[in-house]
Amino acid sequence: MAELSPDDFPAYFEAIHGAAPFPWQARLLADVAREGRWPTLLDLPTGAGKTAAIDIALFHLALDAASPPAQREAPRRIVMVVDRRTVVDQAFERAKKIAETLTGARDGVLRAVADRLRALAGLRGDEAPLALAQLRGGMPRDDAWARRPDQPLVAVSTVDQVGSRLLFRGYGVSDAMRPIHAGLLGNDALLLLDEVHLSQPFRETLRSLCRYRTWASRKLPDRWQVVEMSATPGSTSGSAGVTSAASDDRRVFGLNDDDRRDERLARRLQAKKPAVLADVKVSGGEGARRAALAEACAEHALRFVAPGRAVGVIVNRVATARETAEAIRRRSDGSVDPILVTGRMRPLDRDDLDERLGPLVRTGRARDAAADPVVIVATQCIEAGADFDLDAIVTECASIDALRQRFGRLNRIGAIEDARGVVLVRSDALAKDYVDPVYGKALAATWTWLGEAARDFGIQAMAAALPKGERLDAMLSQTSHAPVMLPAHLDAWVQTRPSPEVDPDVSLWLHGTDQEHAPEVQVVWRADVTGTLLAQAKRDEEAREALLKRVEACAPVGLEAISLPIHAVRAWLQGGAAPELADIEGRAMEDDEGDRRDGRLALLWKGDESRVIEPGELYPGSTLVVPGTYGGLAGGTWDPSSQVPVSDLGDRARWQQTGRPTLRLHPDVMRQHAGVTDAALPKIPIPVVDERSDAEDRAEIDAWLSETTAAAAATSWLGQVLKALAVKGRRRPALVRLDGMQLAGEDGAPRVEEGYFALVGRFRAHVEGAGDVTTEDDGASYTGVEVTLREHLGGVASWARRFAEQCGLPPEVARAVELAARWHDAGKVDPRFQRMLHGGSELRAAVAPEPLAKSALVAADRAARAHAIKRSGYPRGARHELSSVALLQGCERLFDKDVDRDLVLHLTASHHGWCRPFAPVIADDEPVELALEVEGTIVRVSSDHGLARLDAGIAERFWRLVQRYGWFGLAWLEAILRLADHRRSDEEQRGDIGARNKR
Numbered sequence: 001m002a003e004l005s006p007d008d009f010p011a012y013f014e015a016i017h018g019a020a021p022f023p024w025q026a027r028l029l030a031d032v033a034r035e036g037r038w039p040t041l042l043d044l045p046t047g048a049g050k051t052a053a054i055d056i057a058l059f060h061l062a063l064d065a066a067s068p069p070a071q072r073e074a075p076r077r078i079v080m081v082v083d084r085r086t087v088v089d090q091a092f093e094r095a096k097k098i099a100e101t102l103t104g105a106r107d108g109v110l111r112a113v114a115d116r117l118r119a120l121a122g123l124r125g126d127e128a129p130l131a132l133a134q135l136r137g138g139m140p141r142d143d144a145w146a147r148r149p150d151q152p153l154v155a156v157s158t159v160d161q162v163g164s165r166l167l168f169r170g171y172g173v174s175d176a177m178r179p180i181h182a183g184l185l186g187n188d189a190l191l192l193l194d195e196v197h198l199s200q201p202f203r204e205t206l207r208s209l210c211r212y213r214t215w216a217s218r219k220l221p222d223r224w225q226v227v228e229m230s231a232t233p234g235s236t237s238g239s240a241g242v243t244s245a246a247s248d249d250r251r252v253f254g255l256n257d258d259d260r261r262d263e264r265l266a267r268r269l270q271a272k273k274p275a276v277l278a279d280v281k282v283s284g285g286e287g288a289r290r291a292a293l294a295e296a297c298a299e300h301a302l303r304f305v306a307p308g309r310a311v312g313v314i315v316n317r318v319a320t321a322r323e324t325a326e327a328i329r330r331r332s333d334g335s336v337d338p339i340l341v342t343g344r345m346r347p348l349d350r351d352d353l354d355e356r357l358g359p360l361v362r363t364g365r366a367r368d369a370a371a372d373p374v375v376i377v378a379t380q381c382i383e384a385g386a387d388f389d390l391d392a393i394v395t396e397c398a399s400i401d402a403l404r405q406r407f408g409r410l411n412r413i414g415a416i417e418d419a420r421g422v423v424l425v426r427s428d429a430l431a432k433d434y435v436d437p438v439y440g441k442a443l444a445a446t447w448t449w450l451g452e453a454a455r456d457f458g459i460q461a462m463a464a465a466l467p468k469g470e471r472l473d474a475m476l477s478q479t480s481h482a483p484v485m486l487p488a489h490l491d492a493w494v495q496t497r498p499s500p501e502v503d504p505d506v507s508l509w510l511h512g513t514d515q516e517h518a519p520e521v522q523v524v525w526r527a528d529v530t531g532t533l534l535a536q537a538k539r540d541e542e543a544r545e546a547l548l549k550r551v552e553a554c555a556p557v558g559l560e561a562i563s564l565p566i567h568a569v570r571a572w573l574q575g576g577a578a579p580e581l582a583d584i585e586g587r588a589m590e591d592d593e594g595d596r597r598d599g600r601l602a603l604l605w606k607g608d609e610s611r612v613i614e615p616g617e618l619y620p621g622s623t624l625v626v627p628g629t630y631g632g633l634a635g636g637t638w639d640p641s642s643q644v645p646v647s648d649l650g651d652r653a654r655w656q657q658t659g660r661p662t663l664r665l666h667p668d669v670m671r672q673h674a675g676v677t678d679a680a681l682p683k684i685p686i687p688v689v690d691e692r693s694d695a696e697d698r699a700e701i702d703a704w705l706s707e708t709t710a711a712a713a714a715t716s717w718l719g720q721v722l723k724a725l726a727v728k729g730r731r732r733p734a735l736v737r738l739d740g741m742q743l744a745g746e747d748g749a750p751r752v753e754e755g756y757f758a759l760v761g762r763f764r765a766h767v768e769g770a771g772d773v774t775t776e777d778d779g780a781s782y783t784g785v786e787v788t789l790r791e792h793l794g795g796v797a798s799w800a801r802r803f804a805e806q807c808g809l810p811p812e813v814a815r816a817v818e819l820a821a822r823w824h825d826a827g828k829v830d831p832r833f834q835r836m837l838h839g840g841s842e843l844r845a846a847v848a849p850e851p852l853a854k855s856a857l858v859a860a861d862r863a864a865r866a867h868a869i870k871r872s873g874y875p876r877g878a879r880h881e882l883s884s885v886a887l888l889q890g891c892e893r894l895f896d897k898d899v900d901r902d903l904v905l906h907l908t909a910s911h912h913g914w915c916r917p918f919a920p921v922i923a924d925d926e927p928v929e930l931a932l933e934v935e936g937t938i939v940r941v942s943s944d945h946g947l948a949r950l951d952a953g954i955a956e957r958f959w960r961l962v963q964r965y966g967w968f969g970l971a972w973l974e975a976i977l978r979l980a981d982h983r984r985s986d987e988e989q990r991g992d993i994g995a996r997n998k999r
Contacts, residue, residue, distance in 0.1 A: 001068055002112035006033045007062055009059050012109045013052075015066070016101045018418045022049055023258045029056045031253070033063055033201070036073040038190070044409035045459045047268040050254065051091045053192055053229065054078060058098065058117070058130070061152055065116040069808035075190040076120060076152050079135075083159045083198040084383050090387035091194075093219055095154040099130040105216060121151040121806060125534055125603045129630035130154060134347070134789060135161040146180050147974050150806035156385075159202045162191070162521070163510040166209070168493040168971070169619050172522055174606075175497040176968035178915025181253070183975035186213070186968030188223045188807065195384050196228040197401060201512035203228060208792040210486040215487070215968030220973075221808045231404070264413075272359050273407050273457040275421035282426050290320050290355025293426050296325035297394050300422045301375055304392035305336060308369040312390040314378045314406045316398060318439055318581040321637060325377040336375055342637045343381035344581065347559045348649050348656070349636035359680065363389040363412050372690030380582060382409060391416060395814035397425040399442035400449070400475040407457035413669055423450060438582045440478040480512020494967045496916045519620030521569050522561040524605070527628045527648035527668035530750055534601040534627070536743045539611040544751075546741055547603060549862045551625055553660045553736050553758035556605055560653035564638060566618050571640070573615040574599035578640040592749045602626045604770055607779065610851060624764040647672050652717050660726035661733065661761035662860070662990075665704075667754070673718050681705040682864060687737050687755040694735075701735060701757060702726075724765035734760045734784060737796070762862040764990050776834035779838060780912075780985065781828075782865055784858040789828055789989045792853035793985065795944050797822040807976065813869060816900045817977055820907035824981065825853050827883025830943055831930050832874035839864065854988060859967070877922045878943075885909045885929055891934050902957050902964075907977045909947075917955040919948040 005326060009029045013021040021029075026046070035538075044050050057078045064074035082090040101113040117129035134143030135157030137586035143156055164171040173181055176327065185191075186209075196203055206226045213224060245956050258267055280296040282289035296315050302523040302748030304311045313328075315321050325338045328500055339357065359365065370859030380398075382388060383405035389412040394401065403423065411525040413420035425447050436443045449467065456462065466472055489504050493730045528550050536543035568579050599615040603625040618624075626632075648669050654662045664670075665684050674681070685700045705726045712719040725733045734940065800821035804814035828834070829851050837855040838844040857864050885908050888894070909915040927944035946952055 003116055004031050004066075004109070004112050004116060007061065008109050008112075009056075009112075011557075012059055012108055012113055013055055015108065015110050016055070016098055019264070021052065021055075021967060023262055024253075025052045025056065025254055027258075028253060029059060030055075032056060032060050032439070033479045038225055039253035040226075040228060041196075041252040042227060042229045043252055043254040044229065044231060044985065045255070045269065047271075047412060047459055047809075048231075048259075048265065050194065051080070051094050053227070054080065054091060054095055055098065057190055058152065058154070058191075059113065062113040062116040067121050069806060070221060070810075071220070072808060073223060075188050075225065076150065077155065077189040078153065078188055078192065079155045079157065079162060080192045080194060081157055081159060081162045081199075081202075082194040089156050091385060092132070092154075093387065095130075095132050095156070099128060099132055102130060103128045112303075113329040115572045118154045121148065122802060123151070124741060132147050133157075135165070135460050138179055141265050146177070146184055146975070146979070148979050148987060149184060149802065149972070150803050158243060158436040158632060159199050159510050160507075161907055163202050163205065164506055167504075167506045168496050169506045171520065171624060173621075174913075175499065178977040179910070179913065179971040180978055182968060183971030183973070186224065187972040188221070190224075191226045193226060194229045195232045195405075197479075198384075198477060200479045200509075200606070200651060202510050202539060203469065204482040204507040210604040210943045212485070212487065212490060213966060213968055216964065216969050218813075218964050218969075220810070220813070220965060220969045221497045226883060267414035268412070268716055269459045271411045271419070271458050272412050272417070272461075273419055273421060275455050275457055276409070276449075277421050277423050277447070279423075279427055279430070280430055289426060289428060290317070291323060293396065293424065294320055294323035294327045295331075296424055297324045297377075297396070298331050298395045300424070301328060301338075301377075302331060303337065304373060304394070304420065305332075307373060308367060308371050309391040310374045310389070311319055311374070311376070312361075312382070312388065312393040312394040312395075312409060313338075314382065314409075315377075315379060316396050316436075316582060318344055318379055318638060319578070321379050322634070322637070323375050328375060328377065336373065338377045340635050340637050340856040341376055341378040341382060343379065344562060344564060344638035345636050346562045346633075346649065348653055349633075353636060358409050360659055361388045361390060363387050365389070366505070367415075367476060372695070382406075387412075388413070389413060391418075391873055392420045393468065394422045394424065397429070397443055397447050397450075398421050399439045399474075399477040400446045401477055402439065403446065404462060405456060405460075410457070423447075434898060439582070439588050442475050442477060444980055445471075445474040456461065482512045482565065484508045485509060490924060490967045491962075494820055494916070497913045499675060517566070518565040519567050520563045521618060521621065522556075522558075522563055522623040523569060524556045524623065524625045524650075525630070525632070525646040525648060526650060527620045527623055527630045527645075527672065528624055528664060528666040528756070529603065529627050530753065531600065531629070532743050532745055533753055534603065534612050537600060537603075543636050543743065544612065545743070545862070545866075546738075546913050547612070548608075549663075549736075549738055550863045551603065551605065551610070551803055553605075553738060553760065553860050553862065554606075554650040555656055556623060556625060556650065557653050557657045558579065559583055559657045560635075560649040561623065566620055566622075568613045568638075568640070569624070570599075570618055573602060575625075581638070600630060605705075607924070619701065640814065651721065655717055659764035661721045661765050663721055663725060664756065669720070673712075681711055687739055696759070697737070698735060701759070705759075719764075721728070724761055725759050730749075730785075734762060736760055736858075736861045741972055755901075758860070760858050762858060762989070764986070779859040781855055782857045782859040782861075783985060783989050785854060786852060786856045786989070787854035789825060789851040789853040792984060792988070793822050793825060794986035796824065799983050803976045803980055809973075809976075812898045812900065813903070813973070815898065816903040817973060819894065819899060819903045820911075821980055823884055823888050823904075824881065824911045824977065825884060826910050826932055827880035827885075828889075830871050830874065830880065830883055831928055836868050836872035836874050838868075840868040842871075854985070863990070873926070877920050877925050879911055879912070879914060879920060879922065879948075881911055881914065881944060882919055882945065882947045883941070885947055886941040887930060887932050887939055890939045890941050891937075894934075902961055903973065906957050907972075909975060910958075910974055911978050912980060915954050915958060917958040918950075919952075919954050921948045 006029055009026055010020055061074040064072050082723040102110060105111040105114045114129045131151050131153040135145055135155055146891060160171055166185045168178050168182045170178050170181045196841050237864060246360060280293050282292040301311050301313045313324055321342055328336055328338045332724045383402060388409040390410050394412050395406050407421060410421055430444055435441055492500050492504055531549055537547040568581055601612050604611055604613045605623040605625050628648055630644045631643040632640055633646045646893055651662050670684055681703055685704050709722040713721050734757040738756050738758060741753050743751050743753055745751040797818050800816045804817045833846040834851055835842050837852040838856060885905055924944045927942050929940055930943055931938055931940045
């Protein structure tokens, strides 16, 4: 392993970023390397480069890689958490730059760091040393970030997403996957809680977890720490750089005199950001008042518009931002086209916007005095994390801490001398008894203080001017407190499948007891889903099956979903007035106690359990699939008044997120792809009922693929997908036939829903995607590639052993994980399960040389799966993992005194998320014998093993292990096994069957 020391950090930093680190950054790295632990609080001002904490954490991890696995101190997963809905995340962009630079490093300190990070996961020299993730709103079968437990990872997310996952109730995460998310975030992780003053309840929750994580009788490696980061006045700081807070002896790190003398940092700290105030007279209803503010924002913004200048307008409501953008467009007669930026966007739309915005406003850009002016209209989403450097801003008044964040986007590095700002306030916000829905009374208190003297929002100027004590407290954002966390709360949350009837609402521990929480749902738009089909699917099972076939052909993923408050989506579906929204995580603007009247229908997406629902049936964490014709987006941003059809991003999102090529040949879907083709698309083949053979369909599709590949732009996502689908042999994509059907329209007249084909790749075509393998249900057995049980079990055991060793598990625990991996799918020897994997064919199952673990069918072909299940006779809902436990219990000689028998049996039973604490009860009316050869001996058990009984010991074993390894320790061990299963399945889908013994 290449030599590396703390003295190499400046060279590493400059090689990536083109500039030496600030003095505090090098000093912090030296402190962390010396102590092996981080300070509890980083008290650093806005603009001081706090996101360099990522560089420091990664370099410390590289230093630590030379230690034996069991002795390592540096956490592998570095998670930046902020309580804001950001549109362009500076931390994630920084992490991307680091990852790309390290991946391409050929020599020197960068190669040394890269190779050490690779060594932590046993990666090859051509593999990326660092994984990246943005934890957005989740959905079933969408766990892209949770790929493996040993690879270094930088993730950026919000309090809601990280906090709910950490407490075993991940928003939008399926019950089956919750333990994996909790296990990864609750172990081997460094949580960097940015702008900690915004997250007081979560801060308190994390401190409770620090205490409860030690409650285990058998210790596992402890590499978990929380670091609070804040630029807010009032946090404890010290002039010498590292001090102890007197209240609880916590270490605090801040700037010292060396930092203030640094020329580059001093320029940022001393940059001038003068602001003037203007109140806006408003009257009438809320709509009229909002319109008056929007007009005032537009008027002031246009005064700053000039060639080469970047102007930002920041307001407190999404609706105000939309109206302001329109007012600017109208007042300028279209000569100024403002860019609307809110946090209520689909990730792919957000990525497209970021690509457009970056060159125009990013810090460090070369300013061109002759360039067209840029105007950005935004919400709170650019307060934190957005690396914007604006020449002028117009902002609606907010609390003092929010305003300081907004002005942090103005003259960010002190590069200009004529920066200007305007703060506006609605006149009704200054009424004596007014309480702002977002900022409470802090807004008025801040306005009063600002008006007492000329104000400069420069970092040093504002720090010197701010009042102290109670007056400052009155100007800060509302704070709340989390309830006292008891062990009983963790006992409730650790029960993930099934969850207990009394289930504490985790939002109270994320946002506090005296703030109304706005639970959210995910919305996905699809062009091949219609309102008519939804209506009929609500009434009859045949239409529901047709609907689910369409959606499962390209199952939704996170990149195409928008996260919205449940009450906003309900009102939109009902056609009522759109509620006010702010871009603050978890904050309710309006009460969700409205009516539950009927409205437009939506598909509640839950895989096999999906169903059509009415607005009143929505619940937090739901994922909804709606027709594109419902509208709801304008310019990529949430606009419930918009009737313009919304684009279908399904095929593109699945390709970019998972690496699996998918293309639905629905006319309305394909029509949207015209923008990424060099020529008109050839006529799309359609299914002809009972008139053609499968071979004829295949021939026509092959011809169409050949023509279309030539028409599509080769570098576009569509061109890449077409190329990946135009393969032959065993890699040939599955052809999913989605037949048309006759439906009853709203007027009762018959309407024909045309059929279409969908092409689904059997293999992942690029490694950048995170894959789509999960262990949520038996859909994981339908991967499109036949794999024998022997190959699969051996491959999973190899991965499990590797993960356990790399994570530094004690040898006896590592052996238990490996043994469970070697047996986890043994229950698939059930002859009925084998028939199911062979497409329902008893003959093919009988003549197969050995049992299968994976089927040649693809999970996206719902009809083929249903046919296989029906013909196999396998009880619907039966759990093969319980049969695996029964077989294990019939082979007691496997358990020597150094293996934790309880752990082996539990990991086997829980590898699809069940048995935490209870197993599902499924009747097996016609049981069969299961037989498995083990070391020359045949182990035989009945499929009617009775392990779902309450007295079978499954639940008791779970609670013993929780006490033994802790709430989070047991989840981590489960995650290690299940991610080994995922990675082996991922290898199989890429065609790397022979990779099982190369590790």
